[in-house]
Amino acid sequence: MHVIIQGGGWCNDVKSCLDRASTRHGSTLHMSKVEVFSGILSNNASFNPDFYNWNRVKLRYCDGASFAGDAVFDNGTSLLYFRGQRIWKAIIHDLLPKGLGQARKALLSGCSAGGLATFVHCDDFTSYLPANASVKCLSDAGFFLDARDIAMNHSMRYFYKSLVYLQGVEKNLNKNCTSSGYPELCFFPQYVLPYIKTPYFILNTAYDVYQFHHILVPPAADPHGHWYHCKLSPKDCNAVQIATLQGHLTIAQAVGDWYFSRRISKEIDCAYPCDSSCHNQLS
Numbered sequence: 001m002h003v004i005i006q007g008g009g010w011c012n013d014v015k016s017c018l019d020r021a022s023t024r025h026g027s028t029l030h031m032s033k034v035e036v037f038s039g040i041l042s043n044n045a046s047f048n049p050d051f052y053n054w055n056r057v058k059l060r061y062c063d064g065a066s067f068a069g070d071a072v073f074d075n076g077t078s079l080l081y082f083r084g085q086r087i088w089k090a091i092i093h094d095l096l097p098k099g100l101g102q103a104r105k106a107l108l109s110g111c112s113a114g115g116l117a118t119f120v121h122c123d124d125f126t127s128y129l130p131a132n133a134s135v136k137c138l139s140d141a142g143f144f145l146d147a148r149d150i151a152m153n154h155s156m157r158y159f160y161k162s163l164v165y166l167q168g169v170e171k172n173l174n175k176n177c178t179s180s181g182y183p184e185l186c187f188f189p190q191y192v193l194p195y196i197k198t199p200y201f202i203l204n205t206a207y208d209v210y211q212f213h214h215i216l217v218p219p220a221a222d223p224h225g226h227w228y229h230c231k232l233s234p235k236d237c238n239a240v241q242i243a244t245l246q247g248h249l250t251i252a253q254a255v256g257d258w259y260f261s262r263r264i265s266k267e268i269d270c271a272y273p274c275d276s277s278c279h280n281q282l283s
Contacts, residue, residue, distance in 0.1 A: 001055045001095075002040075003056075003108050003109070005059045005114035005115075005118060006111070007061060007115065009113055018078060031062075037058070041058070065169050067120070068085055068167070069169050088117075101129075104132075106129055106133060107137070108135075108137045113142070114142065116187075116189060119137075120192075123174075125137070126198045135198055138203065139203065141208055142189065150217055155220065160184055164183065170184070212245065
């Protein structure tokens, strides 16, 4: 069985979480009724030879903390329930009698904020499966870095710290990691990964849009807009900007090779823009 966690960012303060509550990332009332399963979720054997006939379950993202929050905010005016962790548990318990509990092979994957959620829940997911099951995890664009931005500030660290505090995430993070004394850092994959026991496949681009725009060059770090054109399209970055990007920072078949242990899957592409297969380049 392949369980996929949908992405959709986070909220770290009351205003952004209230705004989120009225969107498809905060309420089932606003979610689409149909989801497209493509890529590694496809049922086409030509495109997805290893996983096309697996049972697939997509977890719709409806909290703002990668399914890790468990708190209530009530100031007398605004009321917010952060229940990501409870939703995660409820979904897994619902799936167990429907086949997950007897699965011989299982993969937990996610994209973006859903990819980060796999780091939070990977070993917990494994604990529900039979001891002899082959269980692995995959993060697609979910390895968000604790890195300084171009102004040498830890913008993302402060963002995650407020998120962890507001949504009561700390108690649901890896206990071995949080014992270090800086529990909010354990929302970053780089700090929790050493404690994860389940095999992992990490897929990330050096030019990940979110990390580029919000971690390396957040608006506050570029008040004069020197990175404006570069952020619109990497082809407009100058040599210094490309060097900064590179200093920081078919898929289905590669994942199949890794999952079934056919070979070591470690593919590192050449520097932008050498790869002509990038058909989504902006012009």
